[in-house]
Amino acid sequence: MKKINIEDFRIKSQVSIKDLPTTLDLGVNKKKTERELRTVSEELADIQNTMYAHGKYAVLMCIQGMDTAGKDSLIREVFKEFNVRGIVAHSFKKPTDIELKHDYLWRHYIALPARGKFGIFNRTHYENVLVTRVHPEYLMYENMPDINSVDDVDEAFWERRFEEINNFEKHIADNGTIIFKFFLNVSKDEQKNRLLRRLEKPSKHWKFSADDLDERKLWDQYQSCYEEVLNKSSKPHAPWFNIPADDKPTARYLVAKILYDTLKTYTDIKEPELPAEEKANIGLYKQELENE
Numbered sequence: 525m526k527k528i529n530i531e532d533f534r535i536k537s538q539v540s541i542k543d544l545p546t547t548l549d550l551g552v553n554k555k556k557t558e559r560e561l562r563t564v565s566e567e568l569a570d571i572q573n574t575m576y577a578h579g580k581y582a583v584l585m586c587i588q589g590m591d592t593a594g595k596d597s598l599i600r601e602v603f604k605e606f607n608v609r610g611i612v613a614h615s616f617k618k619p620t621d622i623e624l625k626h627d628y629l630w631r632h633y634i635a636l637p638a639r640g641k642f643g644i645f646n647r648t649h650y651e652n653v654l655v656t657r658v659h660p661e662y663l664m665y666e667n668m669p670d671i672n673s674v675d676d677v678d679e680a681f682w683e684r685r686f687e688e689i690n691n692f693e694k695h696i697a698d699n700g701t702i703i704f705k706f707f708l709n710v711s712k713d714e715q716k717n718r719l720l721r722r723l724e725k726p727s728k729h730w731k732f733s734a735d736d737l738d739e740r741k742l743w744d745q746y747q748s749c750y751e752e753v754l755n756k757s758s759k760p761h762a763p764w765f766n767i768p769a770d771d772k773p774t775a776r777y778l779v780a781k782i783l784y785d786t787l788k789t790y791t792d793i794k795e796p797e798l799p800a801e802e803k804a805n806i807g808l809y810k811q812e813l814e815n816e
Contacts, residue, residue: 525560526551530782533765535758541751546711548768550777557773561601564780569605571787575640576610577795582637582701585783586648588753589708590746591736592718594772595646598708602780603642612637613644616651624665628652629692639700648705649692650753653685657749658742686756697761702787705762706779707754708769712743 526549550557575581587595599613614635623631629649637643656662660674671677697703710718719736722728739746758764765782769775787793797803 525556528778528781528785530765530785533767533778533782535754535764535766538755539751539766541709541747541754544709544766545768546709546714546770548771548774548778550774554773557777561773561777561780562605564777564784565602565605568602568780568784568787569607571784571793572606572610572642574795575642575787575793576607577640578793579640579796580700581790581793582639583642583783583787584637584645584696584701584703585642586645586650586703586705587708588648588650588654588706588750589769590710590715590743591739592715592722593708593710593769594775595708597772598776598779599644599646601776602783603644606642610640611642611644613646615646616648619665624667628666629688632692636696636701649689650705650757653682653689653753654746654749657682658745690757690759690762693757693759693762702790703762704783704786705758705764706767706782707750707764708767708775710769712740714770715740 552560575583587598589595603611612635616631619628619631629652632645632649635643635645660677663671663674663677671681693703719732719740722732754764754766765779767775767778798806802809
């Protein structure tokens, strides 16, 4: 299998989204890729168990991508070895009435993982500079001061949103949350193929919506917005990674590999030891149990 250097996928400088790859040849077949994923996932699960016991860090994994990019199945396959007590996933849909009564980051704040846990945001706070950028009329539901019409939404508004998002991530990173942001980069041709498969297979019909075709017509606008997201919000403490996503097994392996290769560098994450007095009496405790 091709050796993976995770730095090849990290967004570290200004990029043009059309130059970012949507495919990667790992040099092995699908079965081998899936076996390698299982191995890395098991190693990740070991780290998760240790992190849960350690209780000083949280992990936040943010997943963004166009429709059909493979977000749901990636979560299922990468984390299937995890102990459920240490992981929680949130899929952010259209804001509810209660959520709209708060600022746009509120629902993400209250969903953040506790220390010791992995949190997954399937679609994220970046929807607020992606979907609402393409559809600024949605902002009217937020009932914000000084925003009375789409005409009030200017470039300064979006710059402020990026600043708020960057500050949000810096705050949680400074307080022990390890942040990963993955852009599942699927090509327009592959999206077409996946939408066709949803229509051709009755078991996949539930995944299809006519709105998917309307959004597909806005592909170029979304790509432009994603490019701005990558360029304005990939930071050392909260990096974006471009994940070639035209092949789902490859994308899953890359995400797992990036998580593992990063987290294993946190050498301070260790199981806590028993207090000295209890540790000294382990023999007595064993004897008490054996003599029952």
